[in-house]
Amino acid sequence: MDEVDLLILGAGPAGMAAAAEAASAGLSVALLDEQARPGGQIYRDVTEVPKARAAILGPEYTAGRRLADAITTPRIRPIPGATVWKLDPDRTVAYSVDGQAAQIRGHRLLIATGALERPVPIPGWTLPGVMTAGAAQILLKQSGVVPRRAVIAGCGPLVYLIGAQMVRAGTPPLALVETQTRGDFMAALPHLGGALKGWRAMAKGLGWIAELKRAGVPRHTGARDLAVEGEGRAQALSFTTRSRQRIDCDTVLLHEGVVPNTQATRSLGLPHRWDAGQHCFVPDHDRWGETALPGIYVAGDGAGIGGALAAELAGRLVGLHAAAALGRWEQAERDRLAVPLFAALARERAARPFLDAAYPPSPQSRAPADATIVCRCEEVTAGDIRRYARLGCTGPNQAKAFGRAGMGPCQGRYCGLTVTSILAESNGKSPQETGYYRIRPPLKPVTLGELAAMDVPEQQEKSA
Amino acid sequence: MNDASPFLELEPDAPRVTVRFDGTDYALPEGANLAAALLAAGVRIFRATPVSGAPRAPFCMMGACYDCLVQIDGVTRQACMTRVTDGLVVERAPGKDQKDG
Numbered sequence: 001m002d003e004v005d006l007l008i009l010g011a012g013p014a015g016m017a018a019a020a021e022a023a024s025a026g027l028s029v030a031l032l033d034e035q036a037r038p039g040g041q042i043y044r045d046v047t048e049v050p051k052a053r054a055a056i057l058g059p060e061y062t063a064g065r066r067l068a069d070a071i072t073t074p075r076i077r078p079i080p081g082a083t084v085w086k087l088d089p090d091r092t093v094a095y096s097v098d099g100q101a102a103q104i105r106g107h108r109l110l111i112a113t114g115a116l117e118r119p120v121p122i123p124g125w126t127l128p129g130v131m132t133a134g135a136a137q138i139l140l141k142q143s144g145v146v147p148r149r150a151v152i153a154g155c156g157p158l159v160y161l162i163g164a165q166m167v168r169a170g171t172p173p174l175a176l177v178e179t180q181t182r183g184d185f186m187a188a189l190p191h192l193g194g195a196l197k198g199w200r201a202m203a204k205g206l207g208w209i210a211e212l213k214r215a216g217v218p219r220h221t222g223a224r225d226l227a228v229e230g231e232g233r234a235q236a237l238s239f240t241t242r243s244r245q246r247i248d249c250d251t252v253l254l255h256e257g258v259v260p261n262t263q264a265t266r267s268l269g270l271p272h273r274w275d276a277g278q279h280c281f282v283p284d285h286d287r288w289g290e291t292a293l294p295g296i297y298v299a300g301d302g303a304g305i306g307g308a309l310a311a312e313l314a315g316r317l318v319g320l321h322a323a324a325a326l327g328r329w330e331q332a333e334r335d336r337l338a339v340p341l342f343a344a345l346a347r348e349r350a351a352r353p354f355l356d357a358a359y360p361p362s363p364q365s366r367a368p369a370d371a372t373i374v375c376r377c378e379e380v381t382a383g384d385i386r387r388y389a390r391l392g393c394t395g396p397n398q399a400k401a402f403g404r405a406g407m408g409p410c411q412g413r414y415c416g417l418t419v420t421s422i423l424a425e426s427n428g429k430s431p432q433e434t435g436y437y438r439i440r441p442p443l444k445p446v447t448l449g450e451l452a453a454m455d456v457p458e459q460q461e462k463s464a
Numbered sequence: 465m466n467d468a469s470p471f472l473e474l475e476p477d478a479p480r481v482t483v484r485f486d487g488t489d490y491a492l493p494e495g496a497n498l499a500a501a502l503l504a505a506g507v508r509i510f511r512a513t514p515v516s517g518a519p520r521a522p523f524c525m526m527g528a529c530y531d532c533l534v535q536i537d538g539v540t541r542q543a544c545m546t547r548v549t550d551g552l553v554v555e556r557a558p559g560k561d562q563k564d565g
Contacts, residue, residue, distance in 0.1 A: 053474055116524075127519070128520060135525035139525060144473060144475045
C-alpha cells in the first residue's frame with residue numbers, strides 16, 4: 001500500500017503548516033484535500049485569486065499565500081480533489097479522486113479537517129437564498145461572486161468581516177441583524193483583560209465595524225425571533241428588537257460562529273468532550289494534538305475553534321511532534337523549537353474566551369420553536385425531536401431510529417449540535433451526557449463502482 | 465453580467481462556455497465553481513427535496529450540506545464541488561413530485 005511518514009487530511013492552515021514543518025525535518029508527507037487547490041476554506045483559492053479580489057478580501061486572507069508557497073517541496077505530495085470516506089485506527093485512509101478510490105497509510109496521521117458553520121435553525125432557513133456567511137465568503141474568494149441585496153444575520157466576528165468585504169466589493173449588506181445582547185457583552189467583560197493580549201484580533205474586528213458604519217450599514221443588535229420569509233425563496237428577514245421589523249432582501253447570510261468538523265474523529269470512535277465556552281464538541285487531545293489513538297493527531301479548528309493563525313501554530317507543533325516521534329528530532333530539540341510556538345499560540349487564543357462569551361449562539365438556535373426544521377436533509381423539526389424525547393429518546397443516535405434525523409446525505413453535519421441541544425434540554429441532561437451521532441463510514445457517499453475498482457491491499461485479499 | 469441575478473460578478477469578462485441546466489443554456493465562466501456560476505447566472509432553485517419537494521439551493525458552498533445536489537450524466541453530484549466545462553449538461557436532482565418549483 002501507498003505509505004508516507006505523515007498523512008494529513010485537510011490543506012487548510014493547520015494541514016499546510018504541519019506539512020511544511022514535517023517536510024523540513026525530512027519526513028515524507030501526503031496532503032489530501034477535497035478542493036483542487038490548497039488553502040482550506042479560510043484561504044480558499046488564495047494561490048489563484050486576482051488582484052482586485054485580493055484587495056477586497058484583505059491582508060488576513062492573502063497571508064495564506066505564504067503557507068501555500070511553503071508546501072511546494074518534493075517531500076510533500078499534494079493529493080487534491082480527494083474525498084476521504086473511511087479512516088482506520090491503523091492510520092489507513094480510503095479516499096476517491098474523480099471517482100477512483102484508493103488507500104494510503106501514514107506512519108502518523110493528522111486530521112486537520114477544520115470547521116463547519118454552526119447550524120442556525122430559524123424558520124425559513126432551508127429556503128433558496130439562505131446561505132451561511134461562510135458560503136458567501138467562499139463565493140467571493142473562489143468565484144468573485146457577491147450577493148447584492150443581502151441581510152447578514154446572527155453574531156460573531158465573521159459577520160463584520162464579510163460585511164466589510166461586501167462594502168469593499170461595492171455591494172454593502174442591507175443590514176446586520178445581530179443576536180448578541182448587552183447581557184452577553186457584560187458576561188464577556190471579565191475576559192476583556194485576557195483578550196487585550198490578543199489585541200490585534202480585537203483591533204481588526206473594530207476596524208471592520210468602523211468600515212460598516214462609514215458605509216451607512218444599519219446594525220440591529222439584540223435581535224430575537226428571526227424568521228426568513230418568502231414564497232419558494234428568501235424574500236425578507238423579519239425579527240424583533242424593540243418592535244417587529246422586516247427587511248426585504250434576496251439573500252440571507254446566517255452565522256453564529258463555527259464549530260469543529262468532527263466527522264473524521266467521530267468515525268474513529270475517538271473520545272470527544274463538550275466545550276461549554278464554545279458550545280460544541282471537541283476531540284480530546286494533548287498539547288501536541290495527539291488523540292487517544294497513538295499516532296493520530298488533530299490540529300486547527302477541528303480540534304477546537306481558534307482561527308487561522310492558531311491553526312497554523314498548532315499545525316507546526318504537530319509537524320515537530322511527528323518528526324520527533326519518527327526519530328528526526330531529539331525530544332529536547334523538539335521541546336526547544338516548540339517554546340516560541342506555544343507562546344504565540346497562547347497569544348493567538350487570548351481573545352477567544354471574550355469572543356465566545358460576547359457572541360454566543362442565540363437562545364433561538366439552541367432551542368428552536370417546534371415548527372422549525374432542524375435536520376435539513378430529512379426535514380425533521382424541533383418539535384419532532386422533543387416528541388422523541390417524550391417517548392424516551394435520550395441521545396442523538398437513538399433519534400435516528402425515531403425519525404431519520406441525521407440520516408440524510410449531510411450525515412448530521414448541520415443538525416447534530418441542535419439535536420444534542422434539544423434532547424439535553426428536554427431530558428434535563430447535559431450535552432456531554434446526551435452525546436452525539438455515531439458517525440460511520442462512508443463519511444461521504446461512495447459508489448459501489450468506486451469500491452469495486454479499489455486496489456485492495458494483499459493481506460485483506462488473503463483474509464477475505 | 466446578469467442584472468436579474470441576486471449576485472454581482474466581480475469579473476464579468478471571464479471567458480464563457482455553454483452549460484445546460486434544466487433545459488436552459490447558460491454562458492458560464494470556464495473552470496468556475498458550478499454552484500457559484502449558476503447562482504451568478506440567476507438560477508435560484510437547484511433541486512426539490514425527496515421528503516416534501518421543497519425547493520433548495522446552495523447553502524454551505526463547501527461540500528458539507530448536500531443542498532446543491534444536481535445530476536450530471538445520471539450521477540448525483542454536488543454542484544459546489546464541480547467545475548464548469550464546455551457542454552456540461554446538468555439536470556435537477558430528482559425530488560418528491562412537488563407542488564411547485
